[in-house]
Amino acid sequence: MSSLSKVRPGRPRLIPDHGAGTPREQVLEAAARLFTSKGFAATSTREIAEAVGIRQASLYYHFAGKDEILAALLATTVRPTQMMVEEIVALVPPERIETALCLLALVDIDTLARVPHNVGVLYQLPDVVSATNLDYASFRQAHSELTDAYADLGAQLATRHGVTAPPPTLGSMLIQQVEGVITLRADGNDVDSDHAIEIAGGCLRLCGCDQAEATQAIGRATALQNQLRLGASAVTPCPTPVR
Template sequence: MSTAAAALDGGRARPGRPRHVSVAVPPGVSPRDQILQACAKLFTSKGFAATSTREIAEAVGIRQASLYYHFAGKDEILADLLGATVRPSQDKVAQIEAEVSPTCPEAALFVLALVDIQTLADAPHNVGMLARLPDVVSAGKGEVYAGFRDELRELTSSYEAFGARLAEQCGLGDADEELGAMLIQQVEGVIVLRADGVTVDKARANKIAAGCLRLCGCGQDQISQARHFAEDFVSRHLRSGQLESR
C-alpha cells in the first residue's frame, strides 16, 4: 500500500489473508513445532519421498519460502522427528542410574523400557515407523541424520549396559553382543502395534517391558518387583500420557 493509500485508510494496516491450516494445532504452538506436527502426519500417511515441501507449507498455512527459515529441507525435519523418538528415553538414563541401585538391574531395565514405550506410544502419528521405511533408510545415511544415529546408538548402549548386568545376575554369563539391539527391538514392537491400530495401554506396556527382562533370564518374581518400581518412577517423572490415561 502506498503512503497516500495508507493515509486514506486512516493509517490502519489492512488485515492479511488468513492462513489455511490443514493440521489442527493447539494455541501457542510455535511455527517450527507446527511444521513438525504437519510433517509427522504427512510423512506417516503419504510417505517421506512422496511429500513435497509445497505440501508441507500448505498444510501449515505458510509460504514455501518461509519453511526454509525454520528447516533447511525435508531431511532436517525428518531427522528432528526421528530424534524425538529416542531422545526423551536416553535423557532419563542418568536419572534411572541415580535412583536405582546397581544391585537391581532388573528395575533399571524395566524403567528404561517403560519410559521408552511411553515415548513411542505418545509420538504423534506413530512417527517411529518412519525409521523403517525404505526411502527413509536410504536417506538416513546422510550427514544430517548423524545426530539421530548417535542418539540411537547411545540408547542402544544403555539397554545393553542394563541388560548385561541383569543377564550376569541371572546366571546367563556373558551377554550376547547384540543384546542391546534385541532389547530395543522388543520395545519397538510398540510401533508395529500402533500401525495395526492397537492401543498401547498400561497393561500392554508392562508386558512388553517384562519381555525385555525375560530376554535377560529374569524370573517372574523379579519382574513383578521391577514393574512396581518402574510404574512409580513413571508416575513421578513422566508427564501424563497413554500409559497413565488408559
C-alpha cells in the first residue's frame, strides 16, 4: 500500500494513528489532551480530527459534536466509580461502614488517578460550565449521585462517632477530599498508593474515625480493592465483625 493511499477519499485516515485504541478512543484521547492544554472553547473539532489523523466528517460519525466529546470525557471521571457503588455496599456488611466508605474512596481515587490527561480539571472551566446543555447536565447528575453515595456512607459512620455534619455537606466534603487527586495531578504529581491511603484516611477522619480505626479500615479496604481488580468472581466478601 503506497503512502498516497492514506489521503485517498473514502479512506479517512490522513496520517498514521498514534497507536492503541479504536478511532472513537483516539478521538477522546486527543480531545482530552487538547481541552486540558488549550481549553475547551479554544479547541475545534477540526483540530481534534487532525490530531487523530482523521477527517472532520469521520469525527462526526462517532460524536455529534464537541459537547458530546466533553460529556464522554467527563463521564470517565465518575462512571467507573459509580458503577462500583452497589458492589461495594453489597460486599461490606453494614457494621463495617468505615470499610465501605474507605473502599469507595480508594476506588474513586484510582479512577481519578488513571483518567487520561486529568480531565477532572475541566469540571469548573467557565466555558464548560456555561455550556449548560443536556450532556453537561447528565454529568452533573452522575456526579451528584456519587456525592450522595459518599453522603450516605459518610453520615452513617459520622453518626456512630457523634459527628453532626448534615449528610449533604459531609458528602460534598468527602468528594472534595477525594478530588484532591485532580489538584495533585494538576500540580504535576503522580498519584501513588501512599497518596491514596492518606486521602482515604482523611475521609475516615472527616467522619470521626480515629487513627487506629482508620488504619484498620484502610487495610481491609485495600485487600477488597485488590480482589475487585482481579474481577468480581474472585471477591471474598468482607466478614461480618463479631459483636
